Amino acid sequence: xxxxxxxxxxGIIPLLFGITVVSFFIIRLAxxxxxxxxxxxxxxxxxxxxxxxxxxxxxxxxxxxxxxxxMKQIVRLDFGRSYIDSRPVMEKIAERIPLTLGLNLAALVxxxxxxxxxxxxxxxxxxxxxxxxxxxxSFLFFAAPTFWLALLFMQxxxxxxxxxxxxxxxxxxFEYFSAWGKAGDSIRHLFLPVFVAAIGGFAxxxxxxxxxxxxxxxxxxxxxxxxKGLPESAVLYSHALRNALLPVVTILGLSIPGLLGxxxxxxxxxxxxxxxxxxxxxxxxxxxxxxxxxxxxxAVLTMLGNLIxxxxxxxxxxxxxxxxx
Amino acid sequence: xxxxxxxxxxxxxxxxxxxxRRLTAVDGAQFSVARNETAVLAGESGSxxxxxALAISxxxxxxxxxxxxxxxxNGHDILRMSQxxxxxxxxxxxxxxxxxxxxxxxxxFTIGDQIAETIVLHQRVAPxxxxxxxxxxxxxVRIPDPQRVLASYPHxxxxxxxxxxxxxxxxxxxxxxxVADEPTTSLDVTIEREILDLLMELKKSLGFxxxxxxxxxxxxxxxxxxxxxxxxxxxxxxxxxxxxxxCPRHHHTRELIQAYxxxxxx
Amino acid sequence: xxxxxxxxxxxxxxxxxxxxxxxxxxxxxxxxxxxIDAAQLLMPPSSAHPFGTDQLGRDLLTRIIYGARxxxxxxxxxxxxxxxxxxLLGSLxxxxxxxxxxxxxxxxxxxxxFPTFFLILAVVAFLEPSIFNIMAIIGLTSWMGPAxxxxxxxxxLKEREFIQAERALGASDARIILRHLVxxxxxxxxxxxxxxxxxxxxxxxxxxxxxxxxxxxxxxxxNILIEAKSTLGVAWWIMIFxxxxxxxxxxxxxFIAEGLKKIIG
Numbered sequence: 062x063x064x065x066x067x068x069x070x071x072g073i074i075p076l077l078f079g080i081t082v083v084s085f086f087i088i089r090l091a092x093x094x095x096x097x098x099x100x101x102x103x104x105x106x107x108x109x110x111x112x113x114x115x116x117x118x119x120x121x122x123x124x125x126x127x128x129x130x131x132m133k134q135i136v137r138l139d140f141g142r143s144y145i146d147s148r149p150v151m152e153k154i155a156e157r158i159p160l161t162l163g164l165n166l167a168a169l170v171x172x173x174x175x176x177x178x179x180x181x182x183x184x185x186x187x188x189x190x191x192x193x194x195x196x197x198x199s200f201l202f203f204a205a206p207t208f209w210l211a212l213l214f215m216q217x218x219x220x221x222x223x224x225x226x227x228x229x230x231x232x233x234x235f236e237y238f239s240a241w242g243k244a245g246d247s248i249r250h251l252f253l254p255v256f257v258a259a260i261g262g263f264a265x266x267x268x269x270x271x272x273x274x275x276x277x278x279x280x281x282x283x284x285x286x287x288x289k290g291l292p293e294s295a296v297l298y299s300h301a302l303r304n305a306l307l308p309v310v311t312i313l314g315l316s317i318p319g320l321l322g323x324x325x326x327x328x329x330x331x332x333x334x335x336x337x338x339x340x341x342x343x344x345x346x347x348x349x350x351x352x353x354x355x356x357x358x359x360a361v362l363t364m365l366g367n368l369i370x371x372x373x374x375x376x377x378x379x380x381x382x383x384x385x386x
Numbered sequence: 387x388x389x390x391x392x393x394x395x396x397x398x399x400x401x402x403x404x405x406x407r408r409l410t411a412v413d414g415a416q417f418s419v420a421r422n423e424t425a426v427l428a429g430e431s432g433s434x435x436x437x438x439a440l441a442i443s444x445x446x447x448x449x450x451x452x453x454x455x456x457x458x459x460n461g462h463d464i465l466r467m468s469q470x471x472x473x474x475x476x477x478x479x480x481x482x483x484x485x486x487x488x489x490x491x492x493x494x495f496t497i498g499d500q501i502a503e504t505i506v507l508h509q510r511v512a513p514x515x516x517x518x519x520x521x522x523x524x525x526x527v528r529i530p531d532p533q534r535v536l537a538s539y540p541h542x543x544x545x546x547x548x549x550x551x552x553x554x555x556x557x558x559x560x561x562x563x564x565v566a567d568e569p570t571t572s573l574d575v576t577i578e579r580e581i582l583d584l585l586m587e588l589k590k591s592l593g594f595x596x597x598x599x600x601x602x603x604x605x606x607x608x609x610x611x612x613x614x615x616x617x618x619x620x621x622x623x624x625x626x627x628x629x630x631x632x633c634p635r636h637h638h639t640r641e642l643i644q645a646y647x648x649x650x651x652x
Numbered sequence: 653x654x655x656x657x658x659x660x661x662x663x664x665x666x667x668x669x670x671x672x673x674x675x676x677x678x679x680x681x682x683x684x685x686x687x688i689d690a691a692q693l694l695m696p697p698s699s700a701h702p703f704g705t706d707q708l709g710r711d712l713l714t715r716i717i718y719g720a721r722x723x724x725x726x727x728x729x730x731x732x733x734x735x736x737x738x739x740l741l742g743s744l745x746x747x748x749x750x751x752x753x754x755x756x757x758x759x760x761x762x763x764x765x766f767p768t769f770f771l772i773l774a775v776v777a778f779l780e781p782s783i784f785n786i787m788a789i790i791g792l793t794s795w796m797g798p799a800x801x802x803x804x805x806x807x808x809l810k811e812r813e814f815i816q817a818e819r820a821l822g823a824s825d826a827r828i829i830l831r832h833l834v835x836x837x838x839x840x841x842x843x844x845x846x847x848x849x850x851x852x853x854x855x856x857x858x859x860x861x862x863x864x865x866x867x868x869x870x871x872x873x874x875n876i877l878i879e880a881k882s883t884l885g886v887a888w889w890i891m892i893f894x895x896x897x898x899x900x901x902x903x904x905x906x907f908i909a910e911g912l913k914k915i916i917g
Binding site: 075076079080082083087200201203204205206207208209212213215216220227317318319321322323325326329330340341343344345347349352353355356359360361363364367 | 758759761762763764765766767768769770771773774775776777778850854857858861862863864877880881884885888891894895898899900902903906907
């Protein structure tokens with residue numbers, strides 16, 4: 062087991078290297094590339110901007126030197142200063158990460174709580190009216206673009222019914238609320254964003270859970286469980302569910318990039334100050350140091366998420382750790 | 387001791403529904419198993435013997451149904467039992483062992499958990515007590531180092547070891563009938579002999595009836611008191627083992643026996 | 653093949669109709685999608701404008717039909733690029749193994765670490781958000797799925813007798829890969845690519861909705877919805893119809909993928 066974990070940890074070294082190389086390549090796409098400026102395809106690039114880029118990334122030096130300069134900064138977690146307000150980029154990101162991670166974590170929990178029971182019931186009642194309606198709804202939600210659903214929900218729940226505020230993190234008079242009032246206000250503001258963030262993943266996981274459970278119910282050990290005299294509920298919820306649930310750990314890990322990517326959209330729509338919206342603003346204002354820092358950091362977050370998912374899968378599934386031993 | 391057989395199957399018919407097509411898998415099977423007897427249900431693959439075996443405890447897959455006949459076990463009509471009566475009987479009165487122990491054991495539970503689960507279920511004892519009993523059972527099936535095996539997962543053990551553990555699990559509640567569906571087919575020849583010897587020995591000391599299902603006539607002849615031959619869903623021959631092998635009634639039985647004699651396996 | 657496969661039937665019908673509509677767009681709606689009509693601002697659906705008009709008085713139905721051209725072609729071409737790159741890299745990795753395989757698959761692993769949307773937005777920030785760039789970027793960030801599938805299939809096919817026989821007869825590597833391995837591995841890739849078209853269309857609409865994709869006045873389903881945001885609570889039709897168009901299209905492709913899955917088994 063421990064050798065497996067060590068091997069996985071060593072495996073992130075080439076990945077980290079790759080992530081920095083790809084990100085570095087994106088900088089090279091930047092207007093600093095002589096061609097782009099000369100052909101002046103990109104009117105947004107002023108000579109002054111080019112100078113700043115050259116200085117920060119050493120664009121006048123040979124490629125490998127440029128990469129090393131950049132790497133030296135990165136390992137010290139120094140991504141430079143924002144072009145907009147000259148604050149250190151890391152500081153700007155650090156203050157916004159908790160909200161995004163919190164939202165996505167809440168979305169993951171919601172996905173899990175809705176999708177697992179639905180998928181399992183669908184599998185047990187395969188081909189029933191219930192199963193067909195769950196399948197239909199999953200297809201529908203899977204096909205609907207997140208930002209459109211966000212608009213629909215805003216229109217319906219916020220404008221028509223007035224249940225939730227349209228956007229933002231807190232109400233204007235937030236400071237005057239009691240502690241409970243504050244908590245309630247935050248929840249009301251965050252409910253729709255979390256729900257919208259969860260919807261795509263929820264549809265996917267329901268389908269996945271359903272097919273896993275159907276597969277598990279076909280296994281010979283289910284016949285054994287029945288032959289032992291276990292009541293049907295124990296056959297389903299102890300023997301089959303345990304097997305069907307294990308791979309979900311990895312799926313949750315795999316859904317991280319989708320969720321993080323989605324944050325750009327729903328944080329922009331709901332005006333929430335997370336790293337998604339920060340990234341959107343950085344792209345709109347061509348704040349290059351901030352863009353680069355976010356690309357690297359979200360990639361590393363995704364990588365760590367997958368790593369944690371893999372390792373926890375190895376911990377919960379006795380077969381994996383055995384094979385790797 | 388009553389004259390009545392422990393298990394009595396009359397005119398059993400099992401049909402499958404394959405996407406609208408009806409298929410008869412067992413066609414009027416009729417046989418019985420007496421107390422303390424070893425009966426072998428033999429036939430080629432696809433002859434309906436496994437389906438018959440599963441039907442005894444109504445363990446058929448959802449697309450199969452018993453369309454007629456009766457199954458009487460120890461004086462009870464199994465086809466009339468409620469779901470509770472059925473689950474109370476399975477594992478306690480009638481237990482099974484299967485062909486590939488590794489896939490028939492749940493991969494995510496330890497051997498100890500799986501044996502203890504059966505004991506707790508039918509004997510209503512505390513988990514620690516069940517655990518102790520499980521260890522004793524493993525000793526009974528001659529597993530060395532039972533504590534290690536209790537804590538192991540199925541994939542960590544050899545096929546023979548798993549089958550021993552499976553036998554221990556199935557015999558945990560002293561069933562009256564053990565149905566063994568090709569329990570040695572997936573094992574090496576030497577392990578096969580060990581498992582067969584173990585089964586016969588346990589049968590002698592514990593006193594249960596054994597319904598052994600196999601396609602292997604050599605095994606059938608070696609272990610059985612009575613043999614039942616199935617062919618294309620029908621029972622074509624049955625009787626005391628010696629009688630059947632000496633003067634088979636059905637031409638299919640004759641062909642089977644001749645085939646085995648030709649290669650010198652009988 | 654179509655019998656008992658309602659998914660494939662419905663999916664093909666939806667996408668087929670959609671392609672006909674985009675093909676005959678100029679004959680279906682004679683109006684110019686960019687035609688501004690100051691007298692017809694934000695009109696609800698009527699017989700003249702079945703889907704209503706937008707803030708500039710443009711006919712929404714016309715804009716959605718022309719938007720379909722853009723969104724569909726981006727979906728198809730982006731996926732075409734992804735599948736081409738994926739097949740190339742995947743078959744190289746699967747066929748040559750060892751160092752080539754390690755290198756290519758590590759690249760795929762690295763690419764999979766980047767949340768697609770972040771990567772695409774970052775590139776867009778540096779390049780012009782032209783339709784061509786969007787196709788290329790989506791394509792070049794989506795090749796990992798097809799590559800992994802092709803590699804897996806080829807690894808399992810490579811050792812089979814007919815390939816060994818072909819090799820013994822002296823066929824070249826390229827011939828074995830192109831004539832035998834790739835065609836045999838296409839099934840799962842087709843399913844993946846169909847789902848990929850949906851994903852590409854969703855990416856494009858998302859990008860355009862953020863103002864970083866297809867640029868107005870060229871209509872795309874995503875950038876029509878920008879207006880839906882500013883007219884929230886005022887003009888429901890601007891929100892409903894483009895969204896439904898996306899939904900139905902994605903459903904169509906996903907149904908086809910589901911149907912293909914059943915055929916391939």
